[in-house]
Structure formats: C-alpha cells, structure tokens
Amino acid sequence: MTLTTINLAALGQTVNLGTEVTGTLPTGNGGTGSTATTFVNAASNVTGTLATTNGGTGATSFAPGKVLQVINKTDDTYQATSGSSFLDTSLSQAITPSSTSSKILIICEQKAVKASGNTGVKMRLNRGAGAAVVLNQFQTIGGETEEATRNDFGSTAYFHLDSPNTTSATTYVTSFANYVSGTGAARVNNSSGDRSSMILMEIAG
Amino acid sequence: MIIHIDDAILSLNSTAIFSLKAPKGWDIDNAEIDWLESTTPISKEDIKTEMERLQAIEDA
Numbered sequence: 001m002t003l004t005t006i007n008l009a010a011l012g013q014t015v016n017l018g019t020e021v022t023g024t025l026p027t028g029n030g031g032t033g034s035t036a037t038t039f040v041n042a043a044s045n046v047t048g049t050l051a052t053t054n055g056g057t058g059a060t061s062f063a064p065g066k067v068l069q070v071i072n073k074t075d076d077t078y079q080a081t082s083g084s085s086f087l088d089t090s091l092s093q094a095i096t097p098s099s100t101s102s103k104i105l106i107i108c109e110q111k112a113v114k115a116s117g118n119t120g121v122k123m124r125l126n127r128g129a130g131a132a133v134v135l136n137q138f139q140t141i142g143g144e145t146e147e148a149t150r151n152d153f154g155s156t157a158y159f160h161l162d163s164p165n166t167t168s169a170t171t172y173v174t175s176f177a178n179y180v181s182g183t184g185a186a187r188v189n190n191s192s193g194d195r196s197s198m199i200l201m202e203i204a205g
Numbered sequence: 206m207i208i209h210i211d212d213a214i215l216s217l218n219s220t221a222i223f224s225l226k227a228p229k230g231w232d233i234d235n236a237e238i239d240w241l242e243s244t245t246p247i248s249k250e251d252i253k254t255e256m257e258r259l260q261a262i263e264d265a
Contacts, residue, residue: 077226077227077228078209078226078227078228078229078230078232079224079225079226079227080209080210080211080224080225080230081223081224081225082211082214082215082221082222082223082224083222083223083224083241083242085241087224090226115209115211115212116211116212116215181222181242182219182220182221182222184215185211185212185214185215187209187211187230190209190230191230192207192229
C-alpha cells in the first residue's frame with residue numbers, strides 16, 4: 001500500500017503508527033522524505049569518528065588542546081621593597097598537572113608602582129618560589145619618569161605557556177624589585193582596591 | 206595622598222634597605238618588615254609617628 005492521505009475523521013478510527021503505516025512521509029508534510037525502513041539507534045549503535053564532511057569533528061580523541069582545569073587567584077596584599085633583589089609577591093598559585101605532557105597557560109596581571117626615587121621597578125613571572133625558574137620578565141626601568149619624588153607605573157601583564165613536565169604541584173608566582181637598591185621603594189598593589197590576578201589553565205598536551 | 210609605611214621609613218632613613226608586606230600600605234600594626242643589608246631596624250612606633258607627621262603635612 002502506498003499511503004498518500006489519511007483523513008482520521010473520515011476513517012472514524014485510530015491508526016496504529018507502529019503496525020499500520022508504511023511508506024514515506026514527504027518533507028512537505030513534516031517528514032524526512034527518507035525511504036529507509038531501518039533506522040540507527042544513535043544511543044547504542046554509533047561508534048567511531050564522524051567525518052568533518054558529515055558535520056563531525058573528524059577527531060578520534062578530544063584530548064589535545066582540551067582545557068582540563070582552571071584556577072584563579074587574586075591578591076591585594078601591599079608589598080614594598082627598597083632593595084634590588086627580587087621579592088616574591090603574594091600573587092602565588094599552585095596547580096597540579098594531570099599529565100607530564102600537559103601545558104600550563106598562565107594569564108597574569110600584577111599591579112606595581114615605583115613610588116619614590118628616580119629609578120624604576122623590575123617585575124618577573126616565575127615557576128617556583130624564589131625565582132626558581134624565571135618564565136618572563138619586565139626588567140627595563142618600568143615607571144621611570146626622571147621625577148625623583150614619584151614614578152607612577154600601572155601594571156605588568158604576562159601571557160605564558162609553560163611546559164612543567166611534571167604531575168607534582170607546581171607553583172607560579174610573581175616577583176618584583178627596586179631597580180637600584182636604596183633609591184626609594186617599589187610597591188605592588190599600591191592603592192586601596194588594587195587587586196592583581198593570575199589564571200592558570202591546564203591544557204592537555 | 207595617603208602616606209605609606211615605606212614613605213615613613215625612607216623619611217627616617219633614606220638609604221634603608223628593607224622589604225615589607227601588609228594588608229594595606231598604611232597598616233603599620235599588621236605589617237611584616239624585613240630589614241636587609243645590615244640596615245638598622247626602626248621600631249613600628251617610630252614609623253607610625255613619622256607616618257602621622259607626614260600625613261599631617263600632606264593634608265595641610
């Protein structure tokens with residue numbers, strides 16, 4: 001039987017769609033237009049990779065590049081130093097990679113100022129306390145204005161993709177120093193409301 | 206301008222080498238101060254007194 005039209009009112013009875021209806025419902029009537037009689041159970045019968053030409057990703061695994069964890073740290077602790085040796089700030093955060101192949105994307109912004117003295121401030125981003133591994137630095141004379149009473153400075157941003165090659169807890173921390181020892185003081189989080197931040201993202205390798 | 210702890214320290218000893226940490230720049234009571242390179246320590250009381258003196262000048 002080729003089903004073309006069903007008028008339920010004219011039939012005066014119900015139609016069992018499971019047993020009494022065959023054929024194709026045209027797309028114009030809300031159907032798929034398919035003539036298939038067997039359909040795939042997507043919940044249990046689909047495996048493998050859906051090709052990109054069929055709307056899939058083509059990927060056999062979603063691991064590479066996947067964000068595995070995100071940690072955010074903010075800090076408003078005031079610190080100052082008149083020395084030229086680097087001092088770790090309180091903007092410090094640990095992350096434990098799930099694999100040695102993972103990469104850590106560090107997005108960091110540290111507010112700093114050279115408050116007095118005619119030099120500047122030096123900034124660093126490190127892996128490990130005490131500048132164990134210096135990942136990035138801003139070591140020109142940040143904030144110098146040739147003005148001895150005050151050399152204001154904004155903030156330093158770091159964007160760094162690190163490969164710590166470990167599954168042990170790994171700490172990232174910023175540090176700062178006075179450009180020339182004994183020439184005024186360098187500060188971080190100078191004003192009330194100043195807040196520095198660090199975001200750590202583990203990226204599957 | 207609010208006078209900070211290091212402003213007062215440098216006012217008392219312009220060549221002092223130190224580092225400090227505090228909840229806020231003016232919170233001398235809760236500050237941790239490390240005196241470096243053989244710098245003679247200055248008491249928190251003296252620093253506080255100097256902060257008040259400098260702030261009075263700033264506010265005048």
